[in-house]
Amino acid sequence: MSAEIICVGTELLLGSILNSNAQFLATQLASMGISHYYQTVVGDNPSRIKQVVEVAISRTEDAAKQAQLLIFTGGLGPTPDDLTHETLADFFGVKLIEHPEIVADITNKYAQRDRLMTPSNRKQALLPQGAEVLPNESGTAPGVIWEPRPGLIIFTFPGVPSEMRQMWRHCIPYLQSRGFGRELIYSRTLKFWGIAESALAEKVAPFFDLSNPTVAPYASLGEVKLRLSALATSIAQAEEIVQPVAEQLKLIAGKHYFGADDDTLASVVGQLLLGLGQTLSVAESCTGGGLGQMLTTVPGSSQYFLGGVISYDNRVKTSLLKVDSQDLAAKGAVSATVAEQMALGVKNLLGTTWGLSITGIAGPDGGSDNKPVGLVYIGLAGENSQVRSFEFRFGATKDRALIRHLSLCTALNCLRYQLLEA
Amino acid sequence: MSAEIICVGTELLLGSILNSNAQFLATQLASMGISHYYQTVVGDNPSRIKQVVEVAISRTEDAAKQAQLLIFTGGLGPTPDDLTHETLADFFGVKLIEHPEIVADITNKYAQRDRLMTPSNRKQALLPQGAEVLPNESGTAPGVIWEPRPGLIIFTFPGVPSEMRQMWRHCIPYLQSRGFGRELIYSRTLKFWGIAESALAEKVAPFFDLSNPTVAPYASLGEVKLRLSALATSIAQAEEIVQPVAEQLKLIAGKHYFGADDDTLASVVGQLLLGLGQTLSVAESCTGGGLGQMLTTVPGSSQYFLGGVISYDNRVKTSLLKVDSQDLAAKGAVSATVAEQMALGVKNLLGTTWGLSITGIAGPDGGSDNKPVGLVYIGLAGENSQVRSFEFRFGATKDRALIRHLSLCTALNCLRYQLLEA
Numbered sequence: 025m026s027a028e029i030i031c032v033g034t035e036l037l038l039g040s041i042l043n044s045n046a047q048f049l050a051t052q053l054a055s056m057g058i059s060h061y062y063q064t065v066v067g068d069n070p071s072r073i074k075q076v077v078e079v080a081i082s083r084t085e086d087a088a089k090q091a092q093l094l095i096f097t098g099g100l101g102p103t104p105d106d107l108t109h110e111t112l113a114d115f116f117g118v119k120l121i122e123h124p125e126i127v128a129d130i131t132n133k134y135a136q137r138d139r140l141m142t143p144s145n146r147k148q149a150l151l152p153q154g155a156e157v158l159p160n161e162s163g164t165a166p167g168v169i170w171e172p173r174p175g176l177i178i179f180t181f182p183g184v185p186s187e188m189r190q191m192w193r194h195c196i197p198y199l200q201s202r203g204f205g206r207e208l209i210y211s212r213t214l215k216f217w218g219i220a221e222s223a224l225a226e227k228v229a230p231f232f233d234l235s236n237p238t239v240a241p242y243a244s245l246g247e248v249k250l251r252l253s254a255l256a257t258s259i260a261q262a263e264e265i266v267q268p269v270a271e272q273l274k275l276i277a278g279k280h281y282f283g284a285d286d287d288t289l290a291s292v293v294g295q296l297l298l299g300l301g302q303t304l305s306v307a308e309s310c311t312g313g314g315l316g317q318m319l320t321t322v323p324g325s326s327q328y329f330l331g332g333v334i335s336y337d338n339r340v341k342t343s344l345l346k347v348d349s350q351d352l353a354a355k356g357a358v359s360a361t362v363a364e365q366m367a368l369g370v371k372n373l374l375g376t377t378w379g380l381s382i383t384g385i386a387g388p389d390g391g392s393d394n395k396p397v398g399l400v401y402i403g404l405a406g407e408n409s410q411v412r413s414f415e416f417r418f419g420a421t422k423d424r425a426l427i428r429h430l431s432l433c434t435a436l437n438c439l440r441y442q443l444l445e446a
Numbered sequence: 447m448s449a450e451i452i453c454v455g456t457e458l459l460l461g462s463i464l465n466s467n468a469q470f471l472a473t474q475l476a477s478m479g480i481s482h483y484y485q486t487v488v489g490d491n492p493s494r495i496k497q498v499v500e501v502a503i504s505r506t507e508d509a510a511k512q513a514q515l516l517i518f519t520g521g522l523g524p525t526p527d528d529l530t531h532e533t534l535a536d537f538f539g540v541k542l543i544e545h546p547e548i549v550a551d552i553t554n555k556y557a558q559r560d561r562l563m564t565p566s567n568r569k570q571a572l573l574p575q576g577a578e579v580l581p582n583e584s585g586t587a588p589g590v591i592w593e594p595r596p597g598l599i600i601f602t603f604p605g606v607p608s609e610m611r612q613m614w615r616h617c618i619p620y621l622q623s624r625g626f627g628r629e630l631i632y633s634r635t636l637k638f639w640g641i642a643e644s645a646l647a648e649k650v651a652p653f654f655d656l657s658n659p660t661v662a663p664y665a666s667l668g669e670v671k672l673r674l675s676a677l678a679t680s681i682a683q684a685e686e687i688v689q690p691v692a693e694q695l696k697l698i699a700g701k702h703y704f705g706a707d708d709d710t711l712a713s714v715v716g717q718l719l720l721g722l723g724q725t726l727s728v729a730e731s732c733t734g735g736g737l738g739q740m741l742t743t744v745p746g747s748s749q750y751f752l753g754g755v756i757s758y759d760n761r762v763k764t765s766l767l768k769v770d771s772q773d774l775a776a777k778g779a780v781s782a783t784v785a786e787q788m789a790l791g792v793k794n795l796l797g798t799t800w801g802l803s804i805t806g807i808a809g810p811d812g813g814s815d816n817k818p819v820g821l822v823y824i825g826l827a828g829e830n831s832q833v834r835s836f837e838f839r840f841g842a843t844k845d846r847a848l849i850r851h852l853s854l855c856t857a858l859n860c861l862r863y864q865l866l867e868a
Contacts, residue, residue: 037482039472043465046487050461060459061494065468065485072483079501211460220556222524222564232526241525242457244606251462306756308735312742313728316735316756323810323846325734330759334728334738337752340796344766374762388745398558419558421583424745426608 025091025204027053027060028080032098032108033183034067044185045097052192056199057207057255058093068098068105074115081176091175091202098183100165102144108180109168113152116172120150123157130164158194163187169198177202209253210262212284214273216248217437219280224248227276237266239273246430248280279444282437289436290318290325296443297328302377304439306332307345307370309357309383310400314432330374335366345369358383358395360413363403367413371405378442379405382435386427387420396420398427402435404442414438447513447626449475449482450502454520454530455605456489466607467519474614478627480515490520490527496537503598513597513624520605522587524566530602531590535574538594542572545579545588552586580616585609591620599624631675632684634706636695638670639859641702646670649698659688661695668852670702701866704859711858712740712747718865719750724799726861728754729767729792731779731805732822736854752796757788767791780805780817782835785825789835793827800864801827804857808849809842818842820849824857826864836860 029049035041046063053060062083066076080094099108113120126149134141148165151157155170160182167180179195181188199205216224221243225232228250231239237254252269256262274281283292297304306315313334319325333344338357341347347365355361363383371379384400391397398418405411418430451471457463468485475482484505488498502516521530535542548571556563570587573579577592582604589602601617603610621627638646643665647654650672653661659676674691678684696703705714719726728737735756741747755766760779763769769787777783785805793801806822813819820840827833840852 036468036485037472038476039469039474042469046458047461047464050459052461054460061489061491062498063459063485063487067483069483075505076484083497209460211462220561220564222566223561225525226564226566229526240456240527242462243523251457253460306735308738310742311739312747312751313730313735313738313754313756316730316758317733317739317850320732320734320758321847321850326758329734331756331762332735333755334735334753336738336742336748337796340753344795373766374759417558417560419555419584421555423584423608425743426584428739428743 025058025093027058027093027095028083029060029063029095029097030076030080031063031065032068032073032096033065034105036065037067045181045183045188048185048189049095049097049192054209054211056196056205057209058199058204068107070107070111070114073107073111077112077115091177093177093179096178096180097188100148100167100180100182102142102147102164106147109151112178112180116152118153118172121153123149123151126157126166133164158191160187160191162190167191169195207255207257208259208262209255210259210266211251211253212266212270214250214252214270214281215283215287216250216277216280217246217282217289217433219248219277221248224250224277224280228273231269231273234269237269239269245426246433279441282440288321289433289440291322293436293440293443294319294322294325294328296440300443300446303328303330304378304380305330305370305374305376307366307379307381308332308334309336309341309366310386311382311428311431312336314428315380315382315435318432318436330376333370333373341366344373346372356395358385358399358401360401360415363401363413364405364411365403367403367405368409368411371409377407378439379403380435380439382431384427384431386424386431388424391420398422400427400431400434402438404438406442447480447515449480449515449517450505451482451485451517451519452498452502453485453487454490454495454518455487456527458487459489467603467605467610470607470611471517471519471614477631477633478618478621479629479631480621480626490529492529492533492536495529495533499534499537513599515599515601518600518602519610522570522589522602522604524564524569524586531573534600534602538574540575540594543575544568545571545573548579548588555586580613582609582613584612589613591617629677629679630681630684631677632681632688633673633675634688634692636672636674636692636703637705637709638699638702639668639704639711639855641670641699643670646672646699646702650695653691653695656691659691661691667848668855701863704862710743711855711862713744715858715862715865716741716744716747716750718862722865722868725750725752726800726802727752727792727796727798729788729801729803730754730756731758731763731788732808733804733850733853734758736850737802737804737857740854740858752798755792755795763788766795768794778817780807780821780823782823782837785823785835786827786833787825789825789827790831790833793831799829800861802857802861804853806849806853808846808853810846813842820844822849822853822856824860826860828864
């Protein structure tokens with residue numbers, strides 16, 4: 025079986041809302057092993073909706089033979105521009121039939137809210153002849169499960185995400201009764217930092233030819249990912265397929281690999297610190313507190329993260345972090361020396377195993393030929409007050425938010441490398 | 447002209463990411479008055495991409511006559527599954543041409559980050575013959591502006607949202623030079639904090655019946671918005687339509703209104719501090735540095751934001767912020783008393799006009815009957831060391847990230863109210 029998701033709604037074409045329904049349905053189809061090659065968005069317009077249906081059922085590869093599933097969201101409401109059921113009935117040449125039990129259900133739901141059902145709501149009880157009711161427990165617009173011709177299954181859902189998600193649950197047993205969802209697609213995402221997508225892709229290029237699991241690279245905001253997807257009949261079987269390939273990829277990537285799926289640099293650093301029984305404090309200049317925030321997104325981070333100093337102004341660097349004012353004047357706030365003194369200063373001030381600092385030029389102003397926007401120093405003070413610093417140039421064309429984000433992740437990654445060696 | 451948005455990427459079909467690019471492009475097309483009837487998502491598969499192009503250019507109503515714009519996102523990266531330019535060149539029967547200036551640009555961007563360009567990156571310099579380069583300032587994958595046949599315009603963008611948005615700016619003058627965007631939809635968004643969407647909606651209900659400008663309410667993560675949209679032939683005319691309505695709405699909302707469009711609570715607080723010549727420091731517990739980060743998202747914030755202390759651990763509260771250890775033991779870290787002492791402590795430590803503090807229970811653990819998850823205290827110390835505190839209960843069912851976000855915005859809003867009175 026292959027599926028197509030068709031989202032109906034002019035509000036999607038105007039960009040008023042984000043199409044989260046398509047994403048939800050996509051994950052559901054993937055988890056049931058139902059292939060899905062296209063998604064279409066179309067406005068509340070009968071002739072365009074019909075054209076989209078025509079295109080969907082004539083997609084070359086499906087025309088061949090296999091069963092097809094068309095999933096519609098939107099256009100089931102009470103207003104005149106809600107036209108999905110009407111248009112589908114017209115397209116397949118059947119009538120709309122009023123379902124008395126739906127009229128009763130709508131009347132009842134209105135009564136519960138001390139309101140009277142309006143005539144326009146009655147429209148929602150009209151479904152294409154031959155279609156089965158797909159009940160909507162929380163809203164007033166039911167959908168349908170309908171096989172208008174052999175081998176073609178249609179589901180319709182309202183556009184309201186919470187209602188759609190609830191109604192999807194009824195579709196799962198239906199699909200299983202038709203033999204789908206016995207095979208599942210299981211995905212694991214491996215995450216890497218400190219290596220470019222292209223460099224990692226070259227190292228692992230032969231893996232891209234695998235068919236089960238498939239391996240595909242992604243990158244966003246400096247983080248590189250490899251997604252392994254396996255087709256299997258059970259989670260356990262899928263894990264057996266994925267595991268050995270994942271292990272090989274980790275081995276090739278070495279220290280650049282930091283975690284999988286929901287792991288973040290902050291959570292991984294936290295786990296390493298917990299394992300070593302060590303603590304951390306931070307001193308931040310251009311990131312203004314973002315490192316502390318990122319570390320404390322992890323519940324339970326108070327076990328290893330004690331706090332820190334936001335030394336946005338240079339006076340805070342000298343007074344609280346004991347940065348030498350002569351060094352500050354001679355080398356500038358954005359320098360290896362100051363990064364090191366900040367890291368050592370906060371480590372001493374808070375009495376932690378590690379002190380991690382960031383000082384840099386996030387832009388858009390403040391750059392010079394010598395010290396361009398994107399120049400960032402990370403300082404790291406550790407046991408026996410040994411201090412190191414690292415210089416990064418993230419590029420003067422990047423925007424402030426991205427430079428700050430890269431600085432935060434890179435700082436955590438510097439610490440991660442050190443902890444791995446411990 | 448009519449447009450179609452075609453998003454290429456298997457990750458969209460797997461539901462791994464939300465299609466925010468389609469939404470952004472939809473709003474841009476709407477604002478320029480360019481009709482747009484369909485959006486399509488297709489995987490990284492040449493034959494399916496070609497099929498989608500075939501369908502798009504044969505849509506009945508366009509075949510008639512009018513110029514057509516196809517906007518592609520995704521598939522411009524360096525890996526083997528990035529196939530958009532290759533597939534389009536093949537579809538329209540032209541060659542891919544290597545652009546030396548792009549090779550130079552990619553090499554340069556890699557050099558800035560102290561990395562070597564890999565051979566696979568060179569692929570990104572291959573564009574369909576006859577296509578104009580659509581430069582990508584922050585990333586390595588350029589797009590194209592291309593008219594492969596008369597009346598058919600193609601734009602391609604990488605899938606990375608930040609890069610795509612930046613590149614779109616180059617497309618606006620191109621479209622205007624072709625006569626589009628003469629009638630425009632102009633929107634202004636008024637932003638409010640400290641009032642529920644339903645409460646604001648009731649106060650301004652009569653405005654929802656206006657037709658030019660239209661007024662529509664939105665809410666997300668505690669921020670309530672009213673979007674005013676005007677149809678006009680020039681920005682100046684649109685502003686004349688929007689301005690008087692905006693003024694009435696601001697008057698009705700009073701102090702809850704904080705800014706418009708790109709204004710944020712952090713930028714508005716910054717403007718108020720700058721105007722008064724005052725400075726700010728922060729002391730953060732459950733938000734771990736997020737308040738400092740939010741304040742420093744604003745370029746130039748160093749003029750009024752000096753820094754702060756992340757007192758995640760109680761020892762930092764007592765040692766650096768001089769919170770009284772007996773009070774801490776008696777009242778607990780999440781208490782009005784501790785919030786006030788933190789605010790005063792950081793104000794004294796950094797010598798600022800204002801000290802702003804947050805202490806609370808962000809969850810998921812750490813709540814009790816008496817002090818549930820979502821309980822947050824904001825402390826504010828001001829001139830003459832006057833200190834106030836504010837208690838908020840954001841609700842124990844909210845997740846950690848949302849409670850922290852609401853805490854940050856609410857803290858800034860508390861300060862904003864005080865600054866408005868100054």
